[in-house]
Amino acid sequence: MSLSPSFGSDRWRLCVAPMLDWSDRHCRYFHRLLTHQALLYTEMVTTGALIHGDVGRHLRFNPEEQPVALQLGGSDPADLAHCARLGAQWGYAEINLNCGCPSERVQRGAFGACLMNEPQLVADCVKAMVDVVSVPVTVKHRIGIDQSESYSFVRDFVGAVSQAGCPTFIVHARNAWLKGLSPKDNREIPPLRYDWAYRLKKDFPELVIVINGGITTTEQVNEHLEHVDGVMLGREAYHNPWWLSEWDQAFFSSRLSSSDNAESVAETVTRETIELQMVHFMMREAAQNQTPWYSIARHMLGLRHGLPGARHWRRVWSDHRLKALPADQVMAIARAV
Numbered sequence: 001m002s003l004s005p006s007f008g009s010d011r012w013r014l015c016v017a018p019m020l021d022w023s024d025r026h027c028r029y030f031h032r033l034l035t036h037q038a039l040l041y042t043e044m045v046t047t048g049a050l051i052h053g054d055v056g057r058h059l060r061f062n063p064e065e066q067p068v069a070l071q072l073g074g075s076d077p078a079d080l081a082h083c084a085r086l087g088a089q090w091g092y093a094e095i096n097l098n099c100g101c102p103s104e105r106v107q108r109g110a111f112g113a114c115l116m117n118e119p120q121l122v123a124d125c126v127k128a129m130v131d132v133v134s135v136p137v138t139v140k141h142r143i144g145i146d147q148s149e150s151y152s153f154v155r156d157f158v159g160a161v162s163q164a165g166c167p168t169f170i171v172h173a174r175n176a177w178l179k180g181l182s183p184k185d186n187r188e189i190p191p192l193r194y195d196w197a198y199r200l201k202k203d204f205p206e207l208v209i210v211i212n213g214g215i216t217t218t219e220q221v222n223e224h225l226e227h228v229d230g231v232m233l234g235r236e237a238y239h240n241p242w243w244l245s246e247w248d249q250a251f252f253s254s255r256l257s258s259s260d261n262a263e264s265v266a267e268t269v270t271r272e273t274i275e276l277q278m279v280h281f282m283m284r285e286a287a288q289n290q291t292p293w294y295s296i297a298r299h300m301l302g303l304r305h306g307l308p309g310a311r312h313w314r315r316v317w318s319d320h321r322l323k324a325l326p327a328d329q330v331m332a333i334a335r336a337v
Contacts, residue, residue: 011067012168012210013225014038014251016244017234018071018096018140026291027299028065029281031237033274034244037252040068044098046111047074050083059090069094071140073101075111075121077128084129084137095129097122099141102176102186113142113176119157123164130165140170140212143196146177151196158200158207168208170232171197187213187235198227218243218250225251239302245269271303275331282327293327294320 016023016031018041028040045058061068070092074080084095099122101112115122122139129137139161143154158169174190181189192214201209210230215221221231237244278300285291297317304310316322316334325333 010229010252011039012170012208012230012232014221014247015170015210015230015232016040016237017212017232018043018098019234019238020044020101022238022299024299025061025065026281026285026296027238028068029062030274030278030296030299031241031244032065033269033277034241035247037248038244039094040065041096042068042070042092044071044073044101045083047072047076047079047083050086051079055086059086059092061090061092063091066091067093069096069138071096071098073098073111075115075118075125077121077124080125081128081132085132088133088135092135094136094138095133096138096140096170097125097129099139100172100176101183102142102178102181103183113145114178116141116145116153116157116176119160122157123161126161126166127164136168137166138168138170139166140172142172142174142176143193144175146175146179149175151199154196155200155203158204162204162207168210169200170210170212170230171200172212173197174213194224194227201228218246221251238299240305241300241302242271242305245274271307274303275300275334279327279331286327292323293330294318294323297327297330 014035014037016038020043023041023043028042031038031040042061049058059070070087072080072083072087072095074083080097087095098112099115103112126137126139141154141157144150145153162169173192173194173196174186176186177190194211197209197211201207208230209228210232211224211228212232212234215224215231215233216236224231278296282291282293282296285296286293294317301314301317304313313334316330322330322333
């Protein structure tokens with residue numbers, strides 16, 4: 001375990017979203033090679049998994065990932081307090097409560113997006129966690145439930161939860177349709193209303209408001225940063241990871257210039273050096289934890305997106321027939337275009 005890093009006022013300026021089955025510790029290690037400054041999030045970990053399962057398996061992370069935030073799923077204040085304490089003890093820099101996931105499995109557990117219908121319960125959950133940890137407790141949520149469209153709904157939710165001690169809200173600027181849409185459709189079909197996130201910042205200027213949903217370009221990020229404190233990227237960051245190598249210089253230049261030895265990732269690395277570092281990581285994981293290389297390599301398949309030979313490179317790194325080979329030999333095959 002490691003101590004949590006301190007948070008600056010712009011810590012949430014750029015974030016990589018919690019993504020179920022994607023943002024595991026291997027993915028986060030890869031992303032940290034590409035950006036030193038952005039805040040990384042775990043995939044959602046339920047309170048039940050921590051209370052009844054293998055805590056180390058769920059909470060272990062690589063020290064190189066910091067700053068990294070733990071996202072919890074749950075709705076019982078006592079359980080969340082227990083799990084938040086565990087997260088802080090393991091060294092996470094933030095505890096985030098999921099109030100945005102619309103999946104049926106999550107709904108059956110009475111947490112995720114359906115919690116937005118119970119702002120006082122969310123406030124109680126937040127207060128229970130705030131009372132037992134010193135790191136920030138934050139909430140990720142939608143702007144509404146189903147097809148009801150009312151700005152006052154999300155405004156009142158944020159108002160109630162902030163009074164319990166939550167300083168930061170990550171706003172996925174779509175409604176969550178709890179019936180009739182898959183989680184994938186819920187990320188695409190409900191209309192985006194970025195202006196509602198902007199209004200939240202105007203109504204609650206003392207809070208940190210981070211916007212999320214459908215953001216794919218540097219130009220869009222810059223536009224949003226004119227109105228809110230931060231931007232969270234998900235699918236685009238995962239599928240086009242080389243974009244992350246531009247973030248430090250593009251969005252954290254003031255922080256970089258104030259550091260005596262800070263350099264942007266884009267000026268110091270290439271795709272080849274990132275691949276080599278990942279190979280070293282794969283070999284370390286294989287030796288220490290018997291982790292097969294293809295469990296790690298799946299996260300970097302977008303590294304050469306759009307380049308000549310990218311299809312061959314992806315095919316090699318995803319070829320399970322090569323799983324008996326060490327990662328460095330697979331790298332050699334992948335580069336033999």
